[in-house]
Amino acid sequence: MKEKGKNFIEAIIERDIAEGFPVEDLRFRFPPEPNGHLHIGHIKAIVLNFSLGKKYKAPVNLRFDDTNPTKEDARYLDEIKKDIKWLGYNWDKECYASDYFEQLYQWAHLLIDKGLAYVDSQNSDQIAFQKGSPSKPGIESKDRNRSIEENKRLFTQMREGRFRAGTYVLRARLSMESPNMLLRDPIIYRIIYSDHPKTKDRWCIYPMYDWTHGQSDYIEGISHSLCSLEFMPHRALYTIFLTAILPQKRDIPFQREFSRLNVAYSVTSKREIKKLISLGIVDGWDDPRLHTICALRRKGYTPDSLKRFVELAGVSKRRKVIGLELLEYCIREDLNRCAQRVMAVIRPVKLRIVNYLQNKKEPILIEKNPQNPNDGKQKVNFSDTLYIERTDFQENPTANFYRLSIGRQVRLKGAYIIKAESVIKDRDGRIIEIRCIYYPDSKSGMATDTSSTYKVKATIHWLSVDDAVDAKVQIFDRLLLEDDLEKLKETDFKKLINPDSKKVLPIKIEKSLTSAVEGEQFQFLRMGYFTADKGFSPRNLVFNKTATLRDSYKP
RNA sequence: UGGCCCAUGGUGUAACUGGCAACACGUCUGAUUUUGGUUCAGAAGAGUCUAGGUUCGAUCCCUAGUGGGCCAACCA
Numbered sequence: 001m002k003e004k005g006k007n008f009i010e011a012i013i014e015r016d017i018a019e020g021f022p023v024e025d026l027r028f029r030f031p032p033e034p035n036g037h038l039h040i041g042h043i044k045a046i047v048l049n050f051s052l053g054k055k056y057k058a059p060v061n062l063r064f065d066d067t068n069p070t071k072e073d074a075r076y077l078d079e080i081k082k083d084i085k086w087l088g089y090n091w092d093k094e095c096y097a098s099d100y101f102e103q104l105y106q107w108a109h110l111l112i113d114k115g116l117a118y119v120d121s122q123n124s125d126q127i128a129f130q131k132g133s134p135s136k137p138g139i140e141s142k143d144r145n146r147s148i149e150e151n152k153r154l155f156t157q158m159r160e161g162r163f164r165a166g167t168y169v170l171r172a173r174l175s176m177e178s179p180n181m182l183l184r185d186p187i188i189y190r191i192i193y194s195d196h197p198k199t200k201d202r203w204c205i206y207p208m209y210d211w212t213h214g215q216s217d218y219i220e221g222i223s224h225s226l227c228s229l230e231f232m233p234h235r236a237l238y239t240i241f242l243t244a245i246l247p248q249k250r251d252i253p254f255q256r257e258f259s260r261l262n263v264a265y266s267v268t269s270k271r272e273i274k275k276l277i278s279l280g281i282v283d284g285w286d287d288p289r290l291h292t293i294c295a296l297r298r299k300g301y302t303p304d305s306l307k308r309f310v311e312l313a314g315v316s317k318r319r320k321v322i323g324l325e326l327l328e329y330c331i332r333e334d335l336n337r338c339a340q341r342v343m344a345v346i347r348p349v350k351l352r353i354v355n356y357l358q359n360k361k362e363p364i365l366i367e368k369n370p371q372n373p374n375d376g377k378q379k380v381n382f383s384d385t386l387y388i389e390r391t392d393f394q395e396n397p398t399a400n401f402y403r404l405s406i407g408r409q410v411r412l413k414g415a416y417i418i419k420a421e422s423v424i425k426d427r428d429g430r431i432i433e434i435r436c437i438y439y440p441d442s443k444s445g446m447a448t449d450t451s452s453t454y455k456v457k458a459t460i461h462w463l464s465v466d467d468a469v470d471a472k473v474q475i476f477d478r479l480l481l482e483d484d485l486e487k488l489k490e491t492d493f494k495k496l497i498n499p500d501s502k503k504v505l506p507i508k509i510e511k512s513l514t515s516a517v518e519g520e521q522f523q524f525l526r527m528g529y530f531t532a533d534k535g536f537s538p539r540n541l542v543f544n545k546t547a548t549l550r551d552s553y554k555p
Numbered sequence: 556u557g558g559c560c561c562a563u564g565g566u567g568u569a570a571c572u573g574g575c576a577a578c579a580c581g582u583c584u585g586a587u588u589u590u591g592g593u594u595c596a597g598a599a600g601a602g603u604c605u606a607g608g609u610u611c612g613a614u615c616c617c618u619a620g621u622g623g624g625c626c627a628a629c630c631a
Contacts, residue, residue, distance in 0.1 A: 007568085033631050068630065124629055131627050135556040138627085169629055179558035181627040190629035209631050232560060233626045257560085259624095264566095312579060314568040316561090319624050323566055326580050336593065371593070402591080411589055444589065459589045526590045553591045 007315035009048065009256055013056070013224060026058035027223050030084070030091070031213070033065045034076040034197070036270035038083045040291040040306070041228075044261040047310045049226060050089045059092035061220055066098050066198060067212050074197035079285075083293040087303045093220070097212050098198045100219055104207045105159065107215060107245045108170060108189060112151045116244055117188065118143055119154040120171050127169075130176075131184045138176035138184045158191055161204045165191045170205075174240065182233050183240075186210055214238040217253040218246070225253050228260040229317060261313055262321040265478040266291045281497055282479070286534070288544050289479040289501050299476065300521055300531030300546030301327075305334040321483065331547045335521060335529045340368045343380060343413070343461045344509045344524040346473060348387040350465065351434045353418060356384040361464070364444070366414040369523075380510060382415045386462040387508050389527075393434055395423065398555065402457035404434070411459040413525065417442035461525040468508040471541035473530065475503045507543075514538045521546065 006014070017023055028049040032038060038046075053060035062084065066072050084091065111117040120127065120143045132138035146154075158168050170189035178184055188211035193204050214237075217225045225238070235255045242252045267273055268291055276282045276290075285292050288299035296306060309330040313322050343366075362382040368375040388404070397405040404410045409419040416438040424433040442454055482496040513522070518536040522543075523529050530543040 031631090035631080065631065071630070127629080128627075133556090133627060134558065137557095166629070179626095181558090184627075187629055192629080206629090208629075213631085229560070230625060231631085233558085235559095259561085312567075314579095316568065318561055318568090320561095320567065323580080326567070329580060332592090341590080366589095370588090370590085400591095413589065415589095417589095456589085458591075461590075523590085523592085526592070549590075549592050551591060 008317070009224075009226060009258060009315055010052070012256060013052065021223070023056055025221070025223055026056045027061070027221050028053050028058060028226070029061040029063050029095075029217065029220060029222050031063045031065045031216075032080055033068075033072065034080060035068075035071045035073065036076060036273065037079055037285045037292045037294055039268045039293060040263055040266065040296065041261045041268050043087065043293065043306055044310045044313070045226070045228070046084060046087060046089060047307055048258070048315060052224075060089075061093045061095050061222070062091035063095040063097065063216060063220065065209070065212070066096055066196070067206050067209065068192075069194040069196040069206065070192060072197060077197065079294070086293070086297060087306065095216070095220060096198055097216050098196060100212070100216055101199060101203055101207070103219065104212060104215060108155065108207075108211070109152060110245050111172065112148060112155060114244060115148060116173050117151065117170055118146050118173050119151050119158070119168050121168050123166065127187070131181060132176070134179060134181060140176050141171070141185065144173060144185070155189070158189065158205050159203070163191055165193055167191065172241070180233055180236055182210070182237055186237065210234055210237045211241065214242045214253070214255070215245070218242055218251070222253045225255040227255060227257055229257045229319065231255065232257045257317070258315050259317050259319055261310065262319070263291060263327070264321050264323050264483050265480045267479060275493070279494070281494075288474070289476050298531075298534055299544050300335075300529060301331050302334050305331040308333070324478070328547050331529070332550070335523065335546065337371055338369070339521045339523045339529055340375070341366070341370070341523045341525050342378075342510055342513055343463050344471075344507055344513070344527065344530075345387040345389055345461070345463050345468070346505060346507045346524070346527055347390040348463075348508050349390040349393065349431060349434065351386045351388045351436060351462070353384045353386075353436050353438045354421070355437045358384050360384065361466075364414045378512070380414070381464045381467050382412075383464040383466060385465045386412070387465060387468055388434070388460055388462050390431075392460045393420070393431070395431070400554065403460060404458075409454055409456055411442075411444070411456045413459050413461045414444050415462070416440070416444070417454045417456055463508050463510060467511050469511055469514055469541070471507050471509045471513070471543065473505050473507045473543045473545060474533065475505060475545045477501050509541065514541060523549075
């Protein structure tokens with residue numbers, strides 16, 4: 001059978017293998033910078049690398065790209081590891097670019113020896129100015145032809161901490177005319193006096209990304225270095241540096257780029273997320289309106305649903321935005337399979353059954369999950385006074401509405417068929433109680449063939465008032481009004497925030513739900529999937545809405 | 556005015572070394588259903604950015620154009 005859906009990265013690897021690359025030498029890595037939490041875009045890179053690892057039985061390293069101590073923080077290290085583990089992946093080695101600082105430093109000396117690097121004493125503005133523009137060649141630095149001896153002396157002194165930050169940088173001596181701006185003598189070392197999470201104060205010069213990544217891949221024996229499209233222009237540097245420092249051209253890993261996952265109405269830039277947090281627009285990195293891994297987890301997305309999403313989204317080099325529907329589909333698919341059904345009423349209105357015995361409690365059995373009959377049934381008490389959804393009753397029903405209304409009947413899930421007779425309203429005309437009668441012979445599961453007699457078009461869920469417990473539900477909507485964050489200037493930032501992105505509603509839940517635990521997931525019958533929020537306890541009954549059910553009812 | 560990358564139904568991806576476009580989501584029917592859910596059956600919807608070229612034949616190869624993206628941080 002022809003293998004379908006193979007993405008272009010896999011195709012490249014297959015081709016390499018076919019051309020003689022030993023399968024056992026395959027090795028991948030996921031290289032996050034510890035400067036924030038992982039988000040949905042990273043999931044793509046994680047899944048891509050780890051599933052390649054799984055497919056070819058190749059190790060996958062976790063490597064922290066920790067070359068900039070001013071932006072990074074040790075606390076993100078654990079968060080990142082936690083998120084990857086939560087997704088269900090185990091890395092082979094836990095590596096740090098900082099482990100290679102000494103080697104990188106030695107290689108830099110080698111580069112100087114080869115006349116391919118020099119110490120520049122100009123400031124950042126001068127260097128930037130001299131770069132020119134894509135269509136205009138740059139100007140060579142006055143220090144470009146410094147002697148090798150002097151370069152080595154200065155570079156050594158940089159490392160020894162003899163200079164203030166910003167006074168010197170080490171630059172690769174490549175080409176000031178290259179159409180690839182990155183090749184116009186890129187800076188590869190800068191002076192930073194800032195404690196590093198791992199190396200503390202041992203270093204005051206730090207290598208730049210381009211001087212670090214390829215070499216790190218090489219040290220770890222990575223065969224295929226996968227990164228997102230924006231690194232494409234860096235590929236030239238990746239190869240140039242590696243060929244410059246290595247004795248022979250064998251075993252050089254290579255970089256391949258794929259398009260990052262852009263999700264509609266989603267903020268994934270760490271900078272923007274930090275801004276949202278500092279402005280108080282969201283509550284933190286795990287605010288369920290965000291698409292960080294911790295936020296998705298808190299909202300109730302499962303690892304399987306997320307992996308499936310990435311898988312369905314595919315891998316390509318096109319820069320496109322994928323809609324939220326697919327994500328929703330994936331979580332519904334997963335939760336439909338495993339979430340227990342419970343009855344909860346989000347917008348309660350009282351319903352009284354006038355011909356049902358007062359104070360009577362009648363146990364009713366309801367399937368925990370119709371997808372898995374083996375899960376068994378749960379017991380709920382039926383009585384004469386219930387809560388139902390306000391939206392399940394219409395005084396003047398529209399044509400396509402077939403739930404409850406005066407003179408009409410519906411089935412109460414798992415119990416009896418009722419007929420609405422009248423409503424009681426408050427002074428403002430708002431319905432406070434719906435009065436019904438029930439048909440004793442219509443009980444769910446009864447042998448009597450009453451279904452045709454009563455002609456019911458809908459089944460609604462309910463909760464006995466006496467058994468209902470007050471709880472809260474948090475309902476989220478898209479955070480952004482505008483799909484394209486880039487379109488708006490900073491000053492307009494607040495204008496693109498959806499003011500109704502979060503609603504907290506008081507709801508009624510079954511008593512049994514009070515013993516749920518944080519992260520436990522349910523289907524509130526007919527209402528959607530909900531997840532017990534972090535900090536959930538009998539004294540803090542808060543659920544997050546994970547996803548809505550599909551609904552073909554169009555009001 | 557430079558270089559590189561991309562261009563397929565509404566959306567995201569497929570189509571082996573060229574053989575008249577497939578899958579998923581979404582949409583719409585119908586059946587089943589004690590969730591307007593699930594499941595099942597089916598439908599609509601693109602002639603592959605444009606113009607040339609090569610070829611018996613092009614989504615695929617070539618050229619030019621158009622549109623979009625990336626690159627000029629002591630960020631990664």
